[in-house]
Amino acid sequence: MSVGLYRYSGDINDKNTELIFSENISSEVFYQRYWVKAICESKVKLFKDGCDFDVGDLNIIMSELNALGAWASENLSGIDLKYMSERIENLKSVLPQACKCKGGKFYIFKYNRKILFGWRLQFDLMGQYFNSFGNFRPL
Numbered sequence: 001m002s003v004g005l006y007r008y009s010g011d012i013n014d015k016n017t018e019l020i021f022s023e024n025i026s027s028e029v030f031y032q033r034y035w036v037k038a039i040c041e042s043k044v045k046l047f048k049d050g051c052d053f054d055v056g057d058l059n060i061i062m063s064e065l066n067a068l069g070a071w072a073s074e075n076l077s078g079i080d081l082k083y084m085s086e087r088i089e090n091l092k093s094v095l096p097q098a099c100k101c102k103g104g105k106f107y108i109f110k111y112n113r114k115i116l117f118g119w120r121l122q123f124d125l126m127g128q129y130f131n132s133f134g135n136f137r138p139l
Helices: 028-042 055-075 078-100
Strands: 002-008 019-027 106-111 121-123 129-132
Touching: 002 028, 002 078, 019 028, 019 078, 028 055, 028 078, 055 078
Parallel strands: none
Antiparallel strands: 002 019, 002 106, 121 129
C-alpha cells in the first residue's frame, strides 16, 4: 500500500466521478516511519493522510512541503533523505499544474492499488482480473 494525493472530477463519494489527478507521496512503510514524524514536528495541518484541501490552499500546502523538506534535511541522511526530498520536490512541481485543471478537492489517503484502480474491474486474491462492474466495491 501507498499514500497518495488524488483529485476527482467531482464529489469523491459520487460513483460517477472520475479520478483526474494522482501522485504517489510515499510507500506506506516510509510514510509511517518518516513522514508522520516530520508532519508532527513541523506542525503540518493540511498535507497529511486523511486530509483534503482546495486549490485556494495551494500557498499553505507549498509552505508545508517546504517545512517537510527542511525537516528531512535536518533529520535524514543517505537514501532516506534522497527519497523524501525527491518526493517533496516532485509534489511541489506537479501541484501548481494540477490546480489549473477543473476538479474538486485534493485528497490524501492510503490506497490499495487493486481497490483504487478497480472501480470498474474486479480482481481475485492473486490479483488476476475476472469481472467488470459499474459500482465501486472493495473485495
